[in-house]
Amino acid sequence: xxxxxLTINGAAHRCEVSPNTTLLELIRDDMHLTxxxxxxxxxxxxxxxxxxxxxxxxxxxxxxxxxxGKQVETIEAAAPGTKKHALQQALIEEGxxxxxxxxxxxxxxxxxLLEERPQASRPEIREALSGxxxxxxxxxxxxxxxxxxxxxxxxxx
Amino acid sequence: xxxxxYIGRSVPIHDAQGKVTxxxxxxxxxxxxxxxxxxxxTCDIPHGIVKSIRTERALALDGVVDVLHCFNTTKERFNRxxxxxxxxxxxQEEIFPERVRFVGDRVACVIAExxxxxxxxxxxxxVEYERLPYATDAKTVIESGVLDDMFEDGAVYPAPxxxxxxxxxxxxxxxxxxxxxxxxxxHVTMEPQACxxxxxxxxxxxxxxxPNQSVNGLRTVLADLFxxxxxxxxxxxxxxxxxxxxxxxxxxxxxxxAAALHTGRPVKxxxxxxxxxxxxxxxxxxxxxxxxxxxPEGKVLSVDIETVIDAxxxxxxSLDYCIVVSSKIFRCYxxxxxxxxxxxxxxxxxxxGAFRSWGTAELYLLVEHHFNELARKLGMDATDFRLKNIxxxxxxxxxxGVSLGDVRIGDCIKQGREKFGWxxxxxxxxxxxxxxxxxxxxxxxxxxGHGNTYFPRREDFGAAQMRVSEDGTVLVNISLHxxxxxxxTAFQMMIAETxxxxxxxxxxxxxxxxxxxxxxxxxxxxxxxxxxxxxxDCAEKLKDLLVAxxxxxxxxxxxxxxxxxxxxxxxxxxxxxxxxxxxxxxxxQQELTVMHQFVADSNPGVTGAHFAHVEVDTKTGMVAVLDYxxxxxxxxxxxxxxxxxxxxxxxxxGTGCALTERMTPNKNGRFTSSxxxxxxxxxxxxxxxxxxxxxxxxxxxPFGAKSIGELSLVPVAPAIMGAVxxxxxxxxxxxxxxxxxxxxxxxxxxxxx
Numbered sequence: 001x002x003x004x005x006l007t008i009n010g011a012a013h014r015c016e017v018s019p020n021t022t023l024l025e026l027i028r029d030d031m032h033l034t035x036x037x038x039x040x041x042x043x044x045x046x047x048x049x050x051x052x053x054x055x056x057x058x059x060x061x062x063x064x065x066x067x068x069g070k071q072v073e074t075i076e077a078a079a080p081g082t083k084k085h086a087l088q089q090a091l092i093e094e095g096x097x098x099x100x101x102x103x104x105x106x107x108x109x110x111x112x113l114l115e116e117r118p119q120a121s122r123p124e125i126r127e128a129l130s131g132x133x134x135x136x137x138x139x140x141x142x143x144x145x146x147x148x149x150x151x152x153x154x155x156x157x
Numbered sequence: 158x159x160x161x162x163y164i165g166r167s168v169p170i171h172d173a174q175g176k177v178t179x180x181x182x183x184x185x186x187x188x189x190x191x192x193x194x195x196x197x198x199t200c201d202i203p204h205g206i207v208k209s210i211r212t213e214r215a216l217a218l219d220g221v222v223d224v225l226h227c228f229n230t231t232k233e234r235f236n237r238x239x240x241x242x243x244x245x246x247x248x249q250e251e252i253f254p255e256r257v258r259f260v261g262d263r264v265a266c267v268i269a270e271x272x273x274x275x276x277x278x279x280x281x282x283x284v285e286y287e288r289l290p291y292a293t294d295a296k297t298v299i300e301s302g303v304l305d306d307m308f309e310d311g312a313v314y315p316a317p318x319x320x321x322x323x324x325x326x327x328x329x330x331x332x333x334x335x336x337x338x339x340x341x342x343x344h345v346t347m348e349p350q351a352c353x354x355x356x357x358x359x360x361x362x363x364x365x366x367x368p369n370q371s372v373n374g375l376r377t378v379l380a381d382l383f384x385x386x387x388x389x390x391x392x393x394x395x396x397x398x399x400x401x402x403x404x405x406x407x408x409x410x411x412x413x414x415a416a417a418l419h420t421g422r423p424v425k426x427x428x429x430x431x432x433x434x435x436x437x438x439x440x441x442x443x444x445x446x447x448x449x450x451x452x453p454e455g456k457v458l459s460v461d462i463e464t465v466i467d468a469x470x471x472x473x474x475s476l477d478y479c480i481v482v483s484s485k486i487f488r489c490y491x492x493x494x495x496x497x498x499x500x501x502x503x504x505x506x507x508x509x510g511a512f513r514s515w516g517t518a519e520l521y522l523l524v525e526h527h528f529n530e531l532a533r534k535l536g537m538d539a540t541d542f543r544l545k546n547i548x549x550x551x552x553x554x555x556x557x558g559v560s561l562g563d564v565r566i567g568d569c570i571k572q573g574r575e576k577f578g579w580x581x582x583x584x585x586x587x588x589x590x591x592x593x594x595x596x597x598x599x600x601x602x603x604x605x606g607h608g609n610t611y612f613p614r615r616e617d618f619g620a621a622q623m624r625v626s627e628d629g630t631v632l633v634n635i636s637l638h639x640x641x642x643x644x645x646t647a648f649q650m651m652i653a654e655t656x657x658x659x660x661x662x663x664x665x666x667x668x669x670x671x672x673x674x675x676x677x678x679x680x681x682x683x684x685x686x687x688x689x690x691x692x693x694d695c696a697e698k699l700k701d702l703l704v705a706x707x708x709x710x711x712x713x714x715x716x717x718x719x720x721x722x723x724x725x726x727x728x729x730x731x732x733x734x735x736x737x738x739x740x741x742x743x744x745x746q747q748e749l750t751v752m753h754q755f756v757a758d759s760n761p762g763v764t765g766a767h768f769a770h771v772e773v774d775t776k777t778g779m780v781a782v783l784d785y786x787x788x789x790x791x792x793x794x795x796x797x798x799x800x801x802x803x804x805x806x807x808x809x810x811g812t813g814c815a816l817t818e819r820m821t822p823n824k825n826g827r828f829t830s831s832x833x834x835x836x837x838x839x840x841x842x843x844x845x846x847x848x849x850x851x852x853x854x855x856x857x858x859p860f861g862a863k864s865i866g867e868l869s870l871v872p873v874a875p876a877i878m879g880a881v882x883x884x885x886x887x888x889x890x891x892x893x894x895x896x897x898x899x900x901x902x903x904x905x906x907x908x909x910x
Contacts, residue, residue: 035179075179095798099641100176101398138805
């Protein structure tokens with residue numbers, strides 16, 4: 001077992017992990033943060049997307065030890081007044097949520113995009129979500145929700 | 158348009174908040190005290206006999222509780238598809254068979270204290286097989302007879318021939334034959350199959366929590382498998398991360414319950430993506446042949462259809478599936494004479510099963526391709542050709558004799574081609590193709606029709622119960638199984654509209670076999686049409702009870718009391734629902750509650766026409782969808798935005814089915830089992846889809862609503878296929894039209910007709 005120190009949703013943690021424990025296993029099975037979904041465990045679906053130092057990553061493709069010393073943000077992180085919160089509200093209002101299994105990953109991928117490029121164009125939004133598969137919506141309402149959150153960001157900022 | 162307060166408007170779905178914040182728990186997220194974990198071992202040979210299983214090394218691993226397999230688990234057979242007690246089906250399947258029949262068949266499961274220990278023990282199980290000859294496609298099975306001893310009754314199951322109508326005079330007609338094909342396809346629900354089974358040896362109570370479409374069907378299958386009394390077998394539906402048919406059959410639950418009964422502890426199983434693709438169900442590989450006689454004016458007089466459904470390794474529902482294909486022939490078009498023959502063929506492939514539209518998408522792939530060929534042959538426009546053969550207002554479904562009511566496929570085609578700019582786009586594509594070498598454009602139309610209920614094919618009925626709380630809020634008890642497309646919210650809207658109260662004063666639960674009234678399940682596109690009707694009628698009954706109660710309290714005649722704006726009015730006095738509930742409670746000493754049962758007695762035509770404009774890159778074989786319009790004859794939309802989104806999702810799914818999605822075997826008989834190789838549309842590739850409705854008051858359903866969820870998939874692949882063929886001046890009908898297949902066609906000089 002190895003000892004790692006990392007910050008998850010703003011709180012410092014010291015964890016004992018085996019060398020082959022994935023970041024997803026650490027988050028879901030050890031920390032019980034089940035908002036991060038396991039859709040394929042192979043890096044293809046994006047349902048396990050979390051932010052690592054602000055960058056979206058597939059938690060299933062990272063070993064927990066690779067997060068040593070880093071900041072991890074999962075869907076559970078409190079978000080009042082943030083871009084993430086604006087996105088979550090827009091997804092609800094725009095009818096972008098159906099079965100919802102892909103949604104936490106989509107929220108975090110889109111949050112990272114809007115933090116980096118608040119004015120992202122529609123093709124850039126599509127590209128930023130290219131690693132997050134959704135089987136229910138056809139993505140149209142999701143894109144509309146990201147654009148709505150952008151719009152609100154402009155009027156608020 | 159209407160003075161409805163909720164119906165036809167847009168309301169966010171009831172659990173959206175929990176989904177965007179990650180706080181909502183799916184079965185795989187749930188934890189029960191003392192819970193154990195399962196990992197499933199599936200076989201890696203396509204056909205064989207399990208000679209021995211050695212579990213010593215697995216059992217020695219820390220945290221492993223036990224290993225279940227074919228030599229220590231019930232041999233009772235079941236059918237994964239059974240959804241009602243007494244359903245006539247062939248039981249071929251065991252939880253762990255001694256004879257394994259495909260790569261992905263269940264061999265054993267490890268029960269352990271942690272998911273890690275369960276997974277780690279899998280490679281330590283030693284299985285010795287005797288290999289048997291195998292075949293992974295129906296043609297080989299039929300021609301070689303290699304699987305004749307796969308089951309007691311062989312591997313080929315013909316459907317009874319259907320003949321409808323009299324063969325008319327065919328003088329002057331032209332005969333045409335075409336074929337169409339779908340490869341095997343995966344549902345790819347983002348949530349893989351998962352469930353928790355619990356068993357209390359002291360009380361004998363068994364409980365299963367799973368995202369399933371029929372708590373009552375599943376309850377009886379599980380109870381029969383393990384010889385449990387039905388009242389001690391409870392199934393609770395959990396939040397469902399998508400289904401598209403894949404969660405109406407039982408693959409995970411029997412394994413989990415076997416382990417719970419064995420250990421007397423709760424046990425959780427979560428399928429891997431590979432298992433979700435190989436070891437659950439898939440859409441059958443489909444082959445169809447269609448032969449018609451058509452008049453020079455474009456009226457099809459005689460139709461002969463032959464289909465082959467590749468059932469996979471267990472027959473399950475494939476014979477029913479094959480028969481049901483013929484039930485949809487008269488839902489969109491009408492022909493004087495039809496002959497239908499089909500067969501389901503077992504192969505050493507992943508098991509086929511329910512897939513959104515239940516064979517209708519396959520039927521209309523065949524029909525729409527054929528119609529494109531006929532239109533071309535006769536020099537007619539593809540949309541005009543269809544208008545010559547569609548069902549019309551007041552027609553009956555010729556197979557069942559039941560009225561199609563206000564079926565409006567004609568409006569869909571005519572209004573759709575207008576909105577889409579069909580003729581202008583066709584002309585522009587021709588001009589574009591004359592100019593440009595590498596990229597070619599084309600347009601295509603796809604039509605289809607579906608049902609709203611099982612009626613009259615088999616029994617279809619249901620029930621609802623409503624209770625008014627002391628504060629006037631309403632509790633609704635009904636066996637809903639929300640797939641994630643907003644069923645619960647649609648029901649809140651319909652009930653709130655009927656009772657004239659705010660949506661948030663209506664609580665609608667989901668199915669729990671020990672609590673909610675009996676229902677068949679949420680499939681067959683029956684949820685809104687049948688259960689919605691039951692909910693609305695039940696709410697009307699509740700209104701009558703509220704009126705009668707206030708009449709008593711007020712000392713007035715019931716005729717003088719009415720409900721309006723959430724208030725009960727008796728003369729100039731206003732009472733609330735709470736007043737009525739409290740009067741009943743304290744004075745009448747009874748709960749304000751009603752129960753309503755209903756048997757479905759109608760099934761109007763529900764249709765759609767889709768229009769696609771595509772561009773084919775002749776260098777890469779890639780197809781881009783430039784414009785897309787989905788036009789739907791829906792009766793009445795209940796929740797507008799979510800209905801539009803559901804249709805947009807169907808178009809993305811259908812585009813994948815048309816262009817890229819396929820499960821094929823490798824040289825060892827293992828089918829595609831990863832999303833790396835199984836390509837569904839992602840965000841940059843998904844088409845922009847415009848959705849329009851033809852709305853009219855239909856009869857039978859709530860507020861005039863008809864079905865949409867399954868139908869919306871039906872026209873997609875035909876529309877895309879038609880557009881690709883229009884672009885390439887080709888007759889490709891072997892789907893999906895992958896870049897490889899398109900390039901092969903072009904390399905062969907473009908000859909395909």
